[in-house]
Every structure is written in C-alpha cells, then in structure tokens.
Amino acid sequence: MRIFLQTSRETKSEFFGKCGWTLHSVLVYQKIKLNIEMFDHWSDDTKQDAWFTASSLHAIIENLEHKPKWITIISDNGPHYHNTQLMIILSYWYDWYNIEVRRWIFLEAGEAKISIDFYYAQISQAIKCYVKFECNITDGKDIQKVIQNISGTCILQLTPDQKSVSSVDLNLVDLTNKENIQRNIMWALKEKQTTNQRKMVKRIKPEIKVLMEIIFLNGNIDKRKKMITQEMYDNLTERALQGEIEESDISKVVTIQNWIANYTRTFKASASLRALEEAETLRNT
Secondary structure: OEEOOEOOOOOHHHHOOOOOEEEEEEEEEOOOOOOEEEEEEEEOOOOOOHHHHHHHHHHHHHHOOOOOOEEEEEEOOOHHHOHHHHHHHHOOHHHHHOOEEEEEEEOOOOOOOOHHHHHHHHHHHHHHHHHHOOOOEOOHHHHHHHHOOOOOEEEEEOOOOHHHOOOOOOOOOOOOOHHHHHHHOOOOOOOOOOOOOOOOOOOOOHHHHHHHHHHHHHHHHOHHHOOOHHHHHHHHHHHHHOOOOOHHHOOOHHHHHHHHHHHHHHHHHHHHHHHHHHHHHHHHO
16 A cells, blocks of 8 residues: 655645655454454565565564464555565465465455455545644654554554675576476475375266166165165175175265265256256147
8 A cells, every 4th residue: 555745734836746645554364263353564665576575574473473384475465565576475485484385366556345345445445534723744654653553553664675685596497308397287386295196086987877876866765774875885885795896896984975966966967957947848749
C-alpha cells in the first residue's frame, strides 16, 4: 500500500509529485487460535519489490514467540513484487528458520476481497479521520500514530539495506549434454527434499468387477443382502477360498470402498436418466 503526504488544507498542485511511504501489511492466521495478528511495516524506501516483502516477513518471523513448523502464504501482491523472486528467497526459510513454506496462493492484486482488503479500508478511513481533525501526515511517524489505534495491530519502521545484497553467480547448464539435463531437470525448494514418486495403481480385474456389480445390485433389490465394504471384501475372499477367483486378484478394502462410491453415483445418474426418458415417452404418447 502506498501512503502519500496529506494535509488538511491541500491544493491540487501540491498533490502531484509526491513520493510518499510504503506500507506493507501481513495478517498472521494461526490454526490453534481464532484471533488474527496484524503486522505493519512502513518505510521511506518506495521500492516495492521482492526484497522489501522478504525483509518484512523476516522481521515478523524473528519476533514471533512460537514459530510454526510450516506456513501457507496467501498474497495479492502485484507483478511489481516479482513473485517468482520472492518464492526463491523464501525457499531458504527451511534452512534459516526450520519453517517449511508448504503452499503459495496468489490472488489478483486489489481484487482479492479478503481480510487484507477490509484491513486496508480501516487504515484509509483512519487516515481520513486523522486529516479531518486538522492533523497532517508529513512523516512516517504520523502513519504510526494513525494505525497504532487499530486493535491488534503492530506497526514498525522497516529500513531494508538493498545495497548490501551481493550478486549471485548463476551456473549455466549445457543443454547439449543429456546427462546435465537429466541431472538438473528435477529441483527442490529445500535441501535434501525427496521427490514423492507415484506408485502404480492396481486396477480391478474385470471378473472381480462383475462380481462386485452383482453383489451391489442384489443389495439394491433386497436390502437384507446389502453389504458394506468389509462384507463385500469378505465375500470375495470366501469365493477365493472356494477356488472361484484368485486371491491375488482381490482389491484392497480402500479400493472397494472407492469403487462402491463411484458406482453408486453412476448408478443413480443412470437410473435418473432412464426414469426421465420413460417420463418423456409417456408424455409424448
């Protein structure tokens, strides 16, 4: 958020050419607590970029009494914040603070319609009231006076030293070398992070699926024969002992449960469609 110099008696010519101050707000939600903590950082440095955002988040993490194990970041920052660069900086949080950035959610700037928009509306209204009572906003300290009266808010000045940022050497990858491509094609946000490999899913054999359909339909016709997931699994196991099917072909209980849920949904949709077609046929005759 950009806050400009404001006075109670301001001409139009005085409005233009202002530099103003940068206000960066962060709302911290905790799962175990219902309250929301607001942290505001104002700065004379009007360069709103990834470095400023990372500095603000760094100041908050350093002052939290109980640091979380993982966080989810919801941001409505505009493109000028360089979201990709910010994600790269925060990927080192696991090494710095032992905090995992588990998820990123980027919303459209100014159109998020979330708590931060309501909070900025409170700040704007507080500034209008402050100026209305013949008070002027000529310095960052005036911003602190305005915002500090909002309940649950902590506001401080932030002075990021962007000149101290050292340049980073980028290692170019030789794309003509297939070994380099295979070695660098997968990357992780934190060190020693392993890639979860997708396991092969065992599909239900056609003959097993036919038996499950028969059991399901018999249960629909006669409620006394209706089986739950475990009962259907036991029935298939009994058939395997009798040599009707192979025991290795029987699916897991979880797989059978998912099949029942999907088949029930499909069966209801098909039954509704048939009933609708019959009703349309009777209507036209």
